[in-house]
Amino acid sequence: MSNEGSPKTARRITRLSAVNNENVVESSKTCNFKPLTINDLVYGNQTMSLDELISSFPGRRAQIIELISLLGPLNSAMFPIFVYGGSSTGKTSIILNIFRHLRRPFVYSSCITCYSPRLLFESILNQLMLHRKSESNGYSSAKRCEKPSDFVNSLREALSTVIGNLNGNVEKAGSKKAAGQQPKGKVVYLIFDNLDLVRGWDKSSNILPLLFNLHDVLRMTEVGLIFISNSSPDMYYADTGFIEPFPVYFPDYSEDDLRQILMKNQVNTNLYSSFLDVVLRPFCRITRRADELSTALLPLFKKYCEPLGDLGAIPNEEMKRKLFGHLQKHIAPSLNDTFRVSSELTSGGLLSKDNNKRKGTTKKLGANESSDEIEFYISTSAKYLLISAFLASRNPATLDASLFDSTGGLDNRKRKRKSSGKSLEQKETAEQELLMKGPGTFPLERLVAIFQCLTSVAEYSPDEEGQENSGGIGESGNSGLMSGVLLQLSSLCNSNFITKGGSCPLEGSTRYRSNIPEDMALKVARSLKFPLSKYLYRR
Amino acid sequence: MGLKNPAEEAVALLRSRLCNSNFIFTLFSDSPDSNYSKLKYIISSSVTEACNNSVLLLGPRGCGKIAVLELVLEDLLKEFPNMISVIKLNGLLHSDDNCALKEISKQLCLEHELLFSKLASSDDNSQFMIAMLRECGLAHKTVIFVLDEFDLFAQGKQRLLYSLLDAMQSVTSQAVVIGVSCRLDADQLLEKRVRSRFSHRKLLFLPLLREDMQRILEHCLLLPTDSGLPHEYVADFNSKLLNILADKKFKEIIDTLFNTDSTFNHLLRFLFSAVCNMNMKPGFLSLENFKAALSSIQRQPKLECLKDCSILELYILVCMKRLEVREQEVCNFNSIMEEYKSIHDSFQTSDYYARTVCRRAFEHLLQRELISFLDNRGHGQSIEFRPVKLLISWHELHQGLKSYRSCPAILYKLVEREG
Numbered sequence: 015m016s017n018e019g020s021p022k023t024a025r026r027i028t029r030l031s032a033v034n035n036e037n038v039v040e041s042s043k044t045c046n047f048k049p050l051t052i053n054d055l056v057y058g059n060q061t062m063s064l065d066e067l068i069s070s071f072p073g074r075r076a077q078i079i080e081l082i083s084l085l086g087p088l089n090s091a092m093f094p095i096f097v098y099g100g101s102s103t104g105k106t107s108i109i110l111n112i113f114r115h116l117r118r119p120f121v122y123s124s125c126i127t128c129y130s131p132r133l134l135f136e137s138i139l140n141q142l143m144l145h146r147k148s149e150s151n152g153y154s155s156a157k158r159c160e161k162p163s164d165f166v167n168s169l170r171e172a173l174s175t176v177i178g179n180l181n182g183n184v185e186k187a188g189s190k191k192a193a194g195q196q197p198k199g200k201v202v203y204l205i206f207d208n209l210d211l212v213r214g215w216d217k218s219s220n221i222l223p224l225l226f227n228l229h230d231v232l233r234m235t236e237v238g239l240i241f242i243s244n245s246s247p248d249m250y251y252a253d254t255g256f257i258e259p260f261p262v263y264f265p266d267y268s269e270d271d272l273r274q275i276l277m278k279n280q281v282n283t284n285l286y287s288s289f290l291d292v293v294l295r296p297f298c299r300i301t302r303r304a305d306e307l308s309t310a311l312l313p314l315f316k317k318y319c320e321p322l323g324d325l326g327a328i329p330n331e332e333m334k335r336k337l338f339g340h341l342q343k344h345i346a347p348s349l350n351d352t353f354r355v356s357s358e359l360t361s362g363g364l365l366s367k368d369n370n371k372r373k374g375t376t377k378k379l380g381a382n383e384s385s386d387e388i389e390f391y392i393s394t395s396a397k398y399l400l401i402s403a404f405l406a407s408r409n410p411a412t413l414d415a416s417l418f419d420s421t422g423g424l425d426n427r428k429r430k431r432k433s434s435g436k437s438l439e440q441k442e443t444a445e446q447e448l449l450m451k452g453p454g455t456f457p458l459e460r461l462v463a464i465f466q467c468l469t470s471v472a473e474y475s476p477d478e479e480g481q482e483n484s485g486g487i488g489e490s491g492n493s494g495l496m497s498g499v500l501l502q503l504s505s506l507c508n509s510n511f512i513t514k515g516g517s518c519p520l521e522g523s524t525r526y527r528s529n530i531p532e533d534m535a536l537k538v539a540r541s542l543k544f545p546l547s548k549y550l551y552r553r
Numbered sequence: 554m555g556l557k558n559p560a561e562e563a564v565a566l567l568r569s570r571l572c573n574s575n576f577i578f579t580l581f582s583d584s585p586d587s588n589y590s591k592l593k594y595i596i597s598s599s600v601t602e603a604c605n606n607s608v609l610l611l612g613p614r615g616c617g618k619i620a621v622l623e624l625v626l627e628d629l630l631k632e633f634p635n636m637i638s639v640i641k642l643n644g645l646l647h648s649d650d651n652c653a654l655k656e657i658s659k660q661l662c663l664e665h666e667l668l669f670s671k672l673a674s675s676d677d678n679s680q681f682m683i684a685m686l687r688e689c690g691l692a693h694k695t696v697i698f699v700l701d702e703f704d705l706f707a708q709g710k711q712r713l714l715y716s717l718l719d720a721m722q723s724v725t726s727q728a729v730v731i732g733v734s735c736r737l738d739a740d741q742l743l744e745k746r747v748r749s750r751f752s753h754r755k756l757l758f759l760p761l762l763r764e765d766m767q768r769i770l771e772h773c774l775l776l777p778t779d780s781g782l783p784h785e786y787v788a789d790f791n792s793k794l795l796n797i798l799a800d801k802k803f804k805e806i807i808d809t810l811f812n813t814d815s816t817f818n819h820l821l822r823f824l825f826s827a828v829c830n831m832n833m834k835p836g837f838l839s840l841e842n843f844k845a846a847l848s849s850i851q852r853q854p855k856l857e858c859l860k861d862c863s864i865l866e867l868y869i870l871v872c873m874k875r876l877e878v879r880e881q882e883v884c885n886f887n888s889i890m891e892e893y894k895s896i897h898d899s900f901q902t903s904d905y906y907a908r909t910v911c912r913r914a915f916e917h918l919l920q921r922e923l924i925s926f927l928d929n930r931g932h933g934q935s936i937e938f939r940p941v942k943l944l945i946s947w948h949e950l951h952q953g954l955k956s957y958r959s960c961p962a963i964l965y966k967l968v969e970r971e972g
Contacts, residue, residue, distance in 0.1 A: 083829045083830060086565070087561050087564060089565070090565045090569065091568050091572035091573070100861055161649075162645065163646040163652050163656060223645055235573065244920065245922050246854030246857070246922075247854065248854050255735065256614070257615055260825070262849075263854075263857060265857065265860065265861055299863060299864040299865060300864075300865050300906065300914065301865075301917065306913075350910055449885075449888065449938075450888065450940075451938060452935070452937065452938030
């Protein structure tokens with residue numbers, strides 16, 4: 015990903031990994047890390063000048079200057095700062111790099127990795143107490159701390175020792191000049207990233223007011239608090255409210271900023287800028303997120319370069335026109351599958367609240383749209399199971415008996431077709447209902463029954479794949495088939511083709527739901543040569 | 554350190570003043586009818602007369618309840634050395650009774666140089682507290698309990714409040730309980746047995762008055778002449794500042810600030826921002842600094858968010874608004890897509906994208922919190938079927954589209970029509 019904007023690449027380098035990288039060479043020889051010192055509370059090795067900082071984040075000049083002025087000169091007190099803005103606008107990386115520029119000590123903890131209050135508290139304390147989890151201490155934290163009251167007490171202690179050490183440093187630095195590595199000033203900053211996730215925690219009604227009031231609870235002027243969040247301050251409600259931190263807004267990049275970001279790290283800037291002239295505007299109508307754009311534009315740029323022999327060439331007007339003519343027909347279709355590629359790459363970061371449960375669905379639904387082949391391999395019996403689940407979700411349970419006769423004969427099945435005006439109306443409301451409610455749920459028994467019907471109709475048994483006429487579909491095959499089904503079902507559930515819902519309050523059994531769209535079910539059926547449409551109840 | 558820029562030093566001074574909320578309230582300590590004097594009278598009388606007392610400090614957030622209390626306690630600790638010990642609890646941290654008792658005995662131990670045992674049970678701690686109260690009463694020492702976020706202590710069984718107030722009923726003890734809360738009905742939250750033991754003294758803290766504004770501004774921003782700063786610089790700075798304060802435009806800025814939120818804290822944050830914006834080269838505050846501060850403190854997150862949306866996302870919002878106006882009972886992604894298609898069919902817009910693309914835009918909107926799911930149930934279901942609702946009003950949407958730089962005319966028309 016050569017054309018990726020620096021906000022994303024820089025984000026990957028958390029301070030923790032930066033610290034670890036320094037020690038990689040060392041750790042290959044001996045397995046011991048250097049004990050952490052107070053100098054490890056600053057970010058990165060080399061300093062960064064303000065100009066470098068501003069030029070490495072195009073379109074963020076105003077925010078950088080505002081943040082630096084809010085942090086103020088050395089050792090000055092500050093109000094808590096609340097940095098907010100959409101994702102991939104460079105909040106985290108800019109803050110971290112500002113601290114790299116200022117060389118002030120800070121503690122960074124992200125609420126993504128610290129997903130519970132205890133982990134958050136312990137991560138902050140570990141960093142402040144210069145404690146590193148290792149084999150020798152059994153990967154335990156410096157202090158076990160679950161309750162907010164314990165946290166505040168320990169935090170106060172830890173902060174005062176750190177501030178004491180920093181004070182000592184300041185005095186020493188006055189005497190000798192070797193202060194390149196040392197943190198500057200005696201104010202420690204606590205950075206809380208991804209604060210919006212805290213709202214989804216169990217005890218969020220306790221933790222959020224605590225974090226926002228931490229400044230007043232601690233009452234230490236040598237501590238600065240910085241919150242980073244995706245959602246704006248008005249989305250944090252609390253019963254009795256809290257003192258609002260000082261807001262700093264990171265707007266989404268404008269088209270010009272995006273151009274600058276995408277132009278970074280390009281080999282042939284002239285060529286790429288003429289490419290962006292053509293492409294950027296239509297794509298900006300869909301999304302203005304730098305990360306999504308860079309992945310979407312990558313294949314398109316390859317297309318753009320296809321007619322070119324020499325990639326280093328500087329395009330003139332005529333060539334530009336020719337290249338544009340070549341690309342024009344690709345733009346519109348690629349707009350429409352912009353997210354087919356990126357859905358697999360970025361859906362992980364989306365909708366983080368209950369992301370885990372939905373991630374697989376997003377992937378799957380985005381993944382198979384247009385091609386005729388199914389893009390993954392599953393066994394034949396799993397395909398049948400998938401189809402049966404699909405049917406169980408779509409067809410009303412009352413019609414099962416008429417659709418799947420016990421003898422399994424297709425000829426016995428008679429479908430009534432009504433075409434009066436009233437039934438048309440009904441059909442419309444039923445369609446509406448399907449759109450609004452989605453696929454229905456079904457118990458395991460029904461799924462297995464349908465599965466058995468289908469497999470017997472297709473004269474198929476999972477034990478005897480390929481030997482169609484051996485006639486062994488008797489009672490003996492059934493037990494083996496059943497155990498296979500349960501295994502297959504659990505793996506289909508894991509891959510999110512079928513979701514396991516909560517248990518039904520009346521029956522008490524687990525209910526399932528099939529998530530696949532109709533065209534995909536048809537595709538699977540086609541690969542089996544199975545007449546799915548015959549069994550699908552059309553209202 | 555003599556080479557330091559005086560402007561930088563001045564900024565550091567001003568910032569430390571503004572961030573320490575006690576500073577602003579020292580202004581009110583001399584007037585006889587201020588909360589400061591009242592509170593000081595209540596506490597000092599119970600110290601001198603050796604009696605028990607309880608009082609509630611009520612008022613909205615950011616009006617200086619804790620700041621005034623701290624100033625009072627600071628003064629009293631100087632006035633009556635060795636006669637007062639202060640125990641501070643916070644409802645956010647110690648709303649759990651056992652935890653609160655533990656913290657009380659910990660602080661008592663610290664205060665009286667005793668050894669605190671972490672293993673002590675909550676019963677031990679409670680007995681220890683009562684014994685300590687008696688001992689302190691016999692030694693004519695007043696224990697002051699400060700309960701910040703008092704309303705949170707009133708959750709649950711209120712065992713702590715009961716045992717504390719009950720212990721104070723005896724003649725020997727000598728304690729003051731000060732509850733601090735931003736809920737004006739905090740005393741109504743108490744159980745009957747607790748309420749009857751509570752003396753219903755309340756001090757109400759109000760947001761700042763317009764008349765005091767000039768005094769406060771001068772108090773906060775004027776540089777002192779007796780600090781280490783060069784005299785000419787201080788004189789220059791102060792005269793320029795007084796000019797600004799007298800300016801008509803500045804008064805307008807203060808009025809707009811005052812109209813939205815008139816708490817002390819809001820003013821402090823405004824001044825903090827102005828001081829941060831100060832240009833170091835001339836080193837003086839200017840009217841522009843205050844203007845910039847006002848705009849950075851008064852944000853409209855929803856409108857900002859709308860400005861960030863892509864055009865496709867705006868389409869989806871408009872579709873949702875149309876569905877909402879039509880009073881369809883629930884709306885989900887599928888119904889939005891139908892509306893989107895119908896708009897496209899009737900107006901032949903140039904922005905018609907595939908379903909996956911729209912779905913991604915829909916997810917962006919969810920992430921921006923311009924729309925949200927109606928319920929938290931149905932995790933198993935895919936996003937398309939879950940009902941959603943719009944979190945912005947028609948007015949905001951209209952305003953947002955109006956200020957959007959290149960909003961398609963058709964969208965604007967559609968919204969206008971719905972209004």
